[in-house]
Amino acid sequence: MLLTQGWRRYVWDKDSPSVSLPFLSDEIQGRQVVGKRKKQKEVGNNSQLLQVSGPNADSRFLMTDSSGRFTIPTELMEALRGGYVYVKPMLDKDEYKPEVFFDGDFVQADSLRRCCNSFGAYQDISRLYSDEWAMDDFVVSQDSSILLSEVMVTGTKGRVFRDKMMGRLDSLMQMDVNAPYVCTTCKHLINYRTDYTAHHNPLGKCPAKGRVPPIRGKSYVIAKFKYIGSDGYFVVEDQQTIIYQGIFYTEEELLRMNNLFRIKGYYGKREFYQPDELDMQSPIPDARNVLLWKPDIITDEQGKAEVDFFCSDVNTGFVGVIEGTDGIGNIGSLNCEFRVVKY
Structure with a gap:
């Protein structure tokens, strides 16, 4: 949500x-x-x-x-x-x-949840989808353009660790001495595939004077060697040009290694966005479809509490889900509905 x-x-x-x-x-x-x-x-x-x-x-x-x-x-x-x-x-x-x-x-919480007669911490799917769409359910700006309710943006960049700990572990594993490298003498990519790694030095009497880390997305040549004759020398049996994609470790692998x-654990302090009176005077349409999230409501002795919030410009029905617990660990939930209409 x-x-x-x-x-x-x-x-x-x-x-x-x-x-x-x-x-x-x-x-x-x-x-x-x-x-x-x-x-x-x-x-x-x-x-x-x-x-x-x-x-x-x-x-x-x-x-x-x-x-x-x-x-x-x-x-x-x-x-x-x-x-x-x-x-x-x-x-x-x-x-x-x-x-x-x-x-x-969550063992005790889950056991209490199973004892509840009903538990609805989600919206009814039938309320979210309909065969007929009314124009009142959309937000229309002053220039008659319709704001989309949802836009999904995807990217093609490689995996990024959002956790610095996991990113650091991945970087350390990429620096392993047995990690793939490029020979600065013969320019071949070494240690990328097991059967294309052995006997690198005999390739054209390569002295293998240095090595540099490969770059993801760049093309490299890998070679497979074969032992020939009683004199003991090697020839290139197969040679391929590949695009280096790097070695990817899953988070489970990094943890195990x-x-x-x-x-x-604990997450940082968060504040759910709610517009104030000045924001409500803005000519820009308010397309929020989640109006309120407040997890620290304290009721009075009669179990009553009051919350205030501004509705958005989306003229449609909304579902409210109220969940709570008492002082001895009992939990409960209740749903309510209301509709926003344009006057």
């Missing part, structure tokens, strides 16, 4: 009353388990060091207890906020094969 309209900044009201039995925690709890049985006795009953990092690669350290359990406190979560939280065991991954398991935060485990 937020991506439909967009948000700028959201500030959580810290003065909000806390619940007595929260089903969601502000902390992350989990356990480190040693995967190698021969090393379990050695590590057992001893605290272990964990490295905890945020999306910007900021790192802190904490200790597990004797059973391997750990807690990432709220203060550390706030310091590393902005996306994922990464946990790295300091035990050798090959010798001990450590794994990190996080406690599920670096012995990292991650879980979603």
